[in-house]
Amino acid sequence: MIQLYKMAWRNLGRNRRRTFFSMLALACGVALLLFMAAFVAGEMRDSLQSAIRLHSGHLQVWAASYDEDRTSLAWEDLLENPDALAAQIAARPEVRVATPRLYATGIVVAGATSTGVRVVGIDPDSPASAPFREGMVSGDYLAPDDRGGLLMGRTLAEKLHLSPGDTVNLLVNTANGDVDEQRFVIRGIYSTGIPGYDESTLFLPLSKAQAMTRAENHASVIFILLKDQAQTDAVAAALQGPAYQVKTYRQLNALLSEFEEYANGMMFVFYLIVLGITVTVIVNTLVMSVFERTREIGILAAMGMRTGRIMALFFAESSLLALGGIVMGVVLGSLIAAYVQKHGIFLGDFGMTGILIGERIYAYLTLKDVIMLSAMAFVITLLASLYPALLAARLEPIVALRAEK
Amino acid sequence: MEVVRVENATRVYRTGKVETYALRGVSLSIESGEFTGLVGPSGSGKTTLLQLMGCLDQPTEGRVYIKGKDVSRLSRNQRADMRRGNIGFIFQFFALIPTLTAYENVEMPLLLNGQGAAERRKRVMELLEAVGMAERAHHRPDQLSGGEQQRVAIARALAARPSLILADEPTANLDTPNGQQVMEIMRRLNQETGVTFVFATHDPRVIRYARRVITLRDGLVVADDVAGVRSPEA
Structure with a gap:
C-alpha cells in the first residue's frame, strides 16, 4: 500500500508541470465553490439576522385572530392595552426588549406619484427601534409625541425625490374600514442597508399611528428580542396562551427558510457541474499518463500484478492529485472567503422582495461546507478516475509490452 | 522435473479477415535446470512461444502446462497469479520501472x-x-548503463524465486562485452540456483551459451539440439 503510494507519488513527479496544473484546475474549482458556499451562507445568515432585527424579532405575540397577511386593524384582531402586555413580557429574564408595534397598509402620495407602503407605528425610544435611529442618513429622528412627522427609507425618498422637510400625503386604512388621509412632513430619512425594506416601510410614532388608524389603545404585535436566540422556543412556549398567538422568527421568516433550501439545492447542482468540469482535467491527465506508460503497465502485469492492483495504482495517483488540489483549493477559497467575510461585496439594490438582502454581502465560511465540498471533490475525482484506471487494467500485457516506450 | 510442457500449440493472430499463424503446432518440454536457447529468424515464432510459456498469452489451440498445471485457459488474474509465483521475465529493452531505483x-x-x-x-x-x-542499488534506471539495467532486470526476474525465467533477446540492445557479461551472469545463476532459463535470440554469440538449442522456423520447431550434438537443419 505504502509502495503503491510511493510509486503514485513518483509518477506524478515525472511531469511536475502537468501535475501542478491538474491540481490547480481542481483547486480553482474547489476555491470557487467554497467562496460561493460562503457567499450564500453569509447572505442567508445576514438576511435572517436582518429580518430578526428589523421585521420579525425573535418572537411576536399576536391576538388570537390576527392575520399577518391581511394587516387587519379591526380591534378584535389587535392586542388591547399593548403597553401593559409588553411590560409584562419584558419583565421576563430572557427578554431583552418587548415593544408594541402597529402595522397598517397605506399609500404615500408625493406630487403626481404615489406608491404603496407599509406603515409601522413604533415606540421611537424603544431599544428595538435602534436600527432605525442608528440608520438615520438625514433629517431628524422621530420623537414619541411627534404628530405630524414620519420617517421614510432612503430608497423610497430617492425614488420620489424627497428630502427631509418635504411634505407628502399619506393614506391609511383604518380600524372601521375607512381610509384616512393626512399631510406629513418628512422628519428624517433612514437606511437599514436593505433597499427592499427601506423602499416599502414608513415609520410613525405608535401613538400617532394608533390615532390615525383609529386603533386607539391597540397594537398589531408585541415585537420581542431575546438576549439569546437559542431560547426562542422556550420563551415561546412560556408565553403561549388562549388569547394570543406566539410566533417564532422561524415561522415569521418561512419564506427565507424556503429560499435557503432552494438556494442549497441549486448550489448542489452547481457544485456537481463545476466539479464535473474540473475533474475532466484530472481524467485527461491520467488518461495521457496511461498512454505514456503503456509498456510500464505491461511490465507490472508481466510481473504478476493483478488488474485490481493496477487500478489501485491509478486510484492512488488520482487520490494524491485530488488531495493536492483540494488542499490548494481550500487554502485559496478560505482566503477569498475570509476577505469577503471581512470586507463584504457591494451588491446594491438586489430588487428582491420578501427577503431582506443587504446592499453589502459578507461571506460566511463554515467548517461543514469545507468538509462537505472537500469530500465531494474527492469522491467525484475518484469516480472519474475509474475510466483511466480501467483503461490501464484492461491493457493486454503482450500488447502493452510491445508499445514503443 | 518438467517445468514447461507445450502440446501441439497453435497461435493464430486475426487482423480483420487476415489470419497469421505465429505457431503451427509446437510441442516441447523443458526440464528443470535447463539453459535453453530459442533461435530462428524474425517471425519464426520465438517471442510468441515465450509468451505462451510465460502465461502472457494463450494458445489458439493446444495446451501449455507449467509445472504440470494446464495454463491454456486461465483467466487474466489467474495467469497473473501464475506468473507472479513461477515465472520471471527479462526483456530486450531494459524493462525497469523508471521511477523506481534498482533496489526498488x-x-x-x-x-x-x-x-x-x-x-x-x-x-x-x-x-x-x-x-x-x-553499489548502484539506489540509482534510478536513467542513471545506469544498458548493461547495468539488464543486470538489475536479471536480479528482478530471480527475486521471487521462480522456477522459470524467460528472456526475450536479452542482449539485443547491448554491445558485445556487456552482452557477454549478461550471458555469463545468467549462466552462473542457472548453475548456482538451478533455476531454468529459456532465452530467445538470433545472435550466434549468445547461442553459444545454450546447452540446448531449439530452432523455430515459420511457427514450427525444426531442430532441437543438445549442445555439441547438432541435428541437421531442416
Missing part, C-alpha cells in the same frame, strides 16, 4: 508476493550482489 525494481516482485520487509531487504541485496549491482 528488484523489490517489486517480492512486494507483489507480500513478503516481509526484512526478508525483502535481505533478498534484494543478495541478488544485487549476485549481479554486481549492490
Whole structure:
C-alpha cells in the first residue's frame, strides 16, 4: 500500500508541470465553490439576522385572530392595552426588549406619484427601534409625541425625490374600514442597508399611528428580542396562551427558510457541474499518463500484478492529485472567503422582495461546507478516475509490452 | 522435473479477415535446470512461444502446462497469479520501472508476493550482489548503463524465486562485452540456483551459451539440439 503510494507519488513527479496544473484546475474549482458556499451562507445568515432585527424579532405575540397577511386593524384582531402586555413580557429574564408595534397598509402620495407602503407605528425610544435611529442618513429622528412627522427609507425618498422637510400625503386604512388621509412632513430619512425594506416601510410614532388608524389603545404585535436566540422556543412556549398567538422568527421568516433550501439545492447542482468540469482535467491527465506508460503497465502485469492492483495504482495517483488540489483549493477559497467575510461585496439594490438582502454581502465560511465540498471533490475525482484506471487494467500485457516506450 | 510442457500449440493472430499463424503446432518440454536457447529468424515464432510459456498469452489451440498445471485457459488474474509465483521475465529493452531505483525494481516482485520487509531487504541485496549491482542499488534506471539495467532486470526476474525465467533477446540492445557479461551472469545463476532459463535470440554469440538449442522456423520447431550434438537443419 505504502509502495503503491510511493510509486503514485513518483509518477506524478515525472511531469511536475502537468501535475501542478491538474491540481490547480481542481483547486480553482474547489476555491470557487467554497467562496460561493460562503457567499450564500453569509447572505442567508445576514438576511435572517436582518429580518430578526428589523421585521420579525425573535418572537411576536399576536391576538388570537390576527392575520399577518391581511394587516387587519379591526380591534378584535389587535392586542388591547399593548403597553401593559409588553411590560409584562419584558419583565421576563430572557427578554431583552418587548415593544408594541402597529402595522397598517397605506399609500404615500408625493406630487403626481404615489406608491404603496407599509406603515409601522413604533415606540421611537424603544431599544428595538435602534436600527432605525442608528440608520438615520438625514433629517431628524422621530420623537414619541411627534404628530405630524414620519420617517421614510432612503430608497423610497430617492425614488420620489424627497428630502427631509418635504411634505407628502399619506393614506391609511383604518380600524372601521375607512381610509384616512393626512399631510406629513418628512422628519428624517433612514437606511437599514436593505433597499427592499427601506423602499416599502414608513415609520410613525405608535401613538400617532394608533390615532390615525383609529386603533386607539391597540397594537398589531408585541415585537420581542431575546438576549439569546437559542431560547426562542422556550420563551415561546412560556408565553403561549388562549388569547394570543406566539410566533417564532422561524415561522415569521418561512419564506427565507424556503429560499435557503432552494438556494442549497441549486448550489448542489452547481457544485456537481463545476466539479464535473474540473475533474475532466484530472481524467485527461491520467488518461495521457496511461498512454505514456503503456509498456510500464505491461511490465507490472508481466510481473504478476493483478488488474485490481493496477487500478489501485491509478486510484492512488488520482487520490494524491485530488488531495493536492483540494488542499490548494481550500487554502485559496478560505482566503477569498475570509476577505469577503471581512470586507463584504457591494451588491446594491438586489430588487428582491420578501427577503431582506443587504446592499453589502459578507461571506460566511463554515467548517461543514469545507468538509462537505472537500469530500465531494474527492469522491467525484475518484469516480472519474475509474475510466483511466480501467483503461490501464484492461491493457493486454503482450500488447502493452510491445508499445514503443 | 518438467517445468514447461507445450502440446501441439497453435497461435493464430486475426487482423480483420487476415489470419497469421505465429505457431503451427509446437510441442516441447523443458526440464528443470535447463539453459535453453530459442533461435530462428524474425517471425519464426520465438517471442510468441515465450509468451505462451510465460502465461502472457494463450494458445489458439493446444495446451501449455507449467509445472504440470494446464495454463491454456486461465483467466487474466489467474495467469497473473501464475506468473507472479513461477515465472520471471527479462526483456530486450531494459524493462525497469523508471521511477523506481534498482533496489526498488528488484523489490517489486517480492512486494507483489507480500513478503516481509526484512526478508525483502535481505533478498534484494543478495541478488544485487549476485549481479554486481549492490553499489548502484539506489540509482534510478536513467542513471545506469544498458548493461547495468539488464543486470538489475536479471536480479528482478530471480527475486521471487521462480522456477522459470524467460528472456526475450536479452542482449539485443547491448554491445558485445556487456552482452557477454549478461550471458555469463545468467549462466552462473542457472548453475548456482538451478533455476531454468529459456532465452530467445538470433545472435550466434549468445547461442553459444545454450546447452540446448531449439530452432523455430515459420511457427514450427525444426531442430532441437543438445549442445555439441547438432541435428541437421531442416
